[in-house]
Amino acid sequence: MSGDRLSGIRLWLTTGFRAAPLLSAAGVGVGALAAIQAPAQAAAAKILVNGIIQHDRRAAVWAAAVSCCVLLVRFMTGLLAAAVQSTAADRVHDFVRADLMRITTRIPGIRHHEQPEVADRIALLQQGSRGLADAVTTLFAVVAALINAGAIVILLAGIHPLLMLLPVIGLVRVWTSYTDAKLRFGAFDRVIGYRRLADRLTRIARSPAHAVEVRVFGIQQLLLDRIGDNFARVADGRLAATRKGMYYELAARVVFGSAFLAAIAFVAVGVRGGALSAGDLALLVILGSRVDETAGGVAAALRRSGETVGLFNHYSWFRRQAEESTGAAVATSNPPARLRHGIELRHVTFGYPNSIGPALTDINLTIGAGASVALVGENGAGKSTLIKLLTKLYEPSQGKILLDGEELGAISPALWRLRTSAAFQDFARFEFTAATTVGLGDLPRIENTRTIRAALDAADAAAVVDALPAGMRTQLGTSFIDGTDLSGGQWQRLALARSFMRTVDNPTAEPLLLLLDEPTAALDPDAEHALYEHIAAAARAGRRTGTITVLVSHRLSMVRMADQIIVLHRGRIAETGTHPELIAANGRYAELFNLQARAYRQQP
Numbered sequence: 001m002s003g004d005r006l007s008g009i010r011l012w013l014t015t016g017f018r019a020a021p022l023l024s025a026a027g028v029g030v031g032a033l034a035a036i037q038a039p040a041q042a043a044a045a046k047i048l049v050n051g052i053i054q055h056d057r058r059a060a061v062w063a064a065a066v067s068c069c070v071l072l073v074r075f076m077t078g079l080l081a082a083a084v085q086s087t088a089a090d091r092v093h094d095f096v097r098a099d100l101m102r103i104t105t106r107i108p109g110i111r112h113h114e115q116p117e118v119a120d121r122i123a124l125l126q127q128g129s130r131g132l133a134d135a136v137t138t139l140f141a142v143v144a145a146l147i148n149a150g151a152i153v154i155l156l157a158g159i160h161p162l163l164m165l166l167p168v169i170g171l172v173r174v175w176t177s178y179t180d181a182k183l184r185f186g187a188f189d190r191v192i193g194y195r196r197l198a199d200r201l202t203r204i205a206r207s208p209a210h211a212v213e214v215r216v217f218g219i220q221q222l223l224l225d226r227i228g229d230n231f232a233r234v235a236d237g238r239l240a241a242t243r244k245g246m247y248y249e250l251a252a253r254v255v256f257g258s259a260f261l262a263a264i265a266f267v268a269v270g271v272r273g274g275a276l277s278a279g280d281l282a283l284l285v286i287l288g289s290r291v292d293e294t295a296g297g298v299a300a301a302l303r304r305s306g307e308t309v310g311l312f313n314h315y316s317w318f319r320r321q322a323e324e325s326t327g328a329a330v331a332t333s334n335p336p337a338r339l340r341h342g343i344e345l346r347h348v349t350f351g352y353p354n355s356i357g358p359a360l361t362d363i364n365l366t367i368g369a370g371a372s373v374a375l376v377g378e379n380g381a382g383k384s385t386l387i388k389l390l391t392k393l394y395e396p397s398q399g400k401i402l403l404d405g406e407e408l409g410a411i412s413p414a415l416w417r418l419r420t421s422a423a424f425q426d427f428a429r430f431e432f433t434a435a436t437t438v439g440l441g442d443l444p445r446i447e448n449t450r451t452i453r454a455a456l457d458a459a460d461a462a463a464v465v466d467a468l469p470a471g472m473r474t475q476l477g478t479s480f481i482d483g484t485d486l487s488g489g490q491w492q493r494l495a496l497a498r499s500f501m502r503t504v505d506n507p508t509a510e511p512l513l514l515l516l517d518e519p520t521a522a523l524d525p526d527a528e529h530a531l532y533e534h535i536a537a538a539a540r541a542g543r544r545t546g547t548i549t550v551l552v553s554h555r556l557s558m559v560r561m562a563d564q565i566i567v568l569h570r571g572r573i574a575e576t577g578t579h580p581e582l583i584a585a586n587g588r589y590a591e592l593f594n595l596q597a598r599a600y601r602q603q604p
């Protein structure tokens with residue numbers, strides 16, 4: 001058995017007991033109790049029949065009484081089992097969901113979001129979360145089925161040892177059922193990519209964020225067709241597996257039915273010859289249908305446990321992956337209190353997972369402490385990628401990034417991020433109150449109104465908040481009944497204010513790196529101008545504290561104040577220098593700058 005499978009089984013067997021120990025133990029106990037009821041009743045039936053035929057009143061009364069008691073216990077355990085199982089399943093569901101959230105959010109980078117095999121497994125886990133929750137119920141079913149099967153074998157052997165062949169033939173049904181489950185689960189695995197795509201397209205079709213473009217470009221039908229295609233592939237894959245499995249099941253039942261008929265004939269002959277009693281025949285008839293039922297029960301339990309183990313394999317794999325990437329990120333060093341020399345990139349090359357070529361190639365760069373740097377270049381040149389490497393969202397594929405001479409790779413991502421601040425072009429619209437949306441930028445001071453106000457001023461966003469119905473306490477976002485929505489530019493101003501939270505009034509934990517990736521894309525010219533004034537002021541202050549400011553912008557008139565301008569082209573550094581140096585060099589930067597300046601001059 002592979003290590004993956006073993007750890008899946010181990011996780012299956014332990015998760016229920018970790019999530020709800022008492023309920024799980026009770027569930028297994030009730031399962032065991034339920035399992036002996038049917039064989040007990042069959043044995044009582046044999047004694048009853050023999051008692052009646054042999055006029056043994058005492059035996060007959062006892063057998064009838066036992067039968068009634070067993071029936072009563074059966075009703076009680078049925079009620080108890082349903083309650084115990086569903087409560088345990090709810091507990092396990094909550095436990096697994098919380099565990100998955102915890103391990104996913106602890107992964108320091110974002111590489112796992114872009115690996116299809118990881119995304120597929122996460123989709124499988126989400127869709128099969130009920131199967132994970134049924135960990136206890138499945139265990140309950142397995143215990144019950146095995147005890148039931150054991151008791152039946154003993155009773156059959158008591159009639160005649162040859163009858164033990166019946167459960168052996170019943171095993172064929174167990175095997176076919178298991179094969180059926182394997183086929184179905186395999187099909188489920190194979191089509192999960194289509195399923196994930198269909199789900200993603202469905203989300204696009206329903207998403208309010210896409211609603212306008214979906215209607216303007218009339219792409220509803222295209223989306224519906226693609227969703228339909230993908231779901232059809234999912235259904236085809238699963239149907240083929242179901243059909244194949246059904247043939248196996250049918251064959252097994254024909255074989256078992258024939259064997260059962262032969263067994264009845266064999267015992268009937270024994271009764272006629274006097275070697276066996278009428279009670280034995282009654283017991284066989286009852287047990288015969290029980291063997292089929294039990295074989296079905298064992299098969300169903302195995303099938304369920306096969307599916308459950310399959311899901312737990314994914315769960316275990318995902319936990320291990322998360323642990324490995326979290327473990328890999330367990331770095332030994334802390335970031336320095338302040339930068340003295342700066343950041344150096346040595347032969348840094350980076351390629352995204354599953355992409356053909358590198359996004360950055362052989363980047364060599366030194367940024368002095370306290371410097372302001374501007375990254376410019378055409379779309380796809382690699383600017384945002386460089387920002388992601390500096391925030392340790394990814395690690396370089398080759399080369400290293402040094403922070404005052406020490407490798408950034410050795411510094412804990414969490415601690416490093418505490419000493420950086422950033423605003424991204426794809427900024428998040430956190431739908432909290434306005435104060436919280438900004439305060440999130442510095443968790444220890446999330447409720448410090450003075451700091452939030454200062455960050456809003458720095459981002460020229462105070463007017464946005466002041467115009468809200470309840471000021472800073474206004475709930476943002478359309479997901480809430482009393483929520484207020486903002487324009488794209490207003491959201492971006494709040495995102496900028498968030499990024500300034502760590503930079504304002506923070507002498508003890510001043511960021512070492514302030515990253516601004518296209519921070520003004522949605523801003524009007526006034527706000528953009530005010531922002532650049534602030535960035536220039538922050539950059540000047542950075543000279544004192546050692547903070548490096550990195551700005552990505554296509555607006556070249558805004559980057560001229562940077563101490564160093566780096567022009568990226570197709571993932572490589574094309575040129576670097578100050579604005580005057582690059583203009584004098586008359587290269588790519590000068591060409592782009594003059595082009596933009598001419599365009600502005602030509603405006604009426």
Ligand SMILES: Nc1ncnc2c1ncn2[C@@H]1O[C@H](COP(=O)(O)OP(=O)(O)OP(=O)(O)O)[C@@H](O)[C@H]1O
Nearest residue numbers: 114352355359377378379380381382383384385386
């Ligand atoms: N998550 C990703 N997975 C695979 N490739 C990516 C990913 N993100 C970016 N790329 C690729 O990496 C290259 C650099 O992209 P990057 O976003 O760094 O460019 P950029 O200079 O910031 O562009 P822009 O000015 O358009 O924002 C591009 O070829 C892009 O297609």
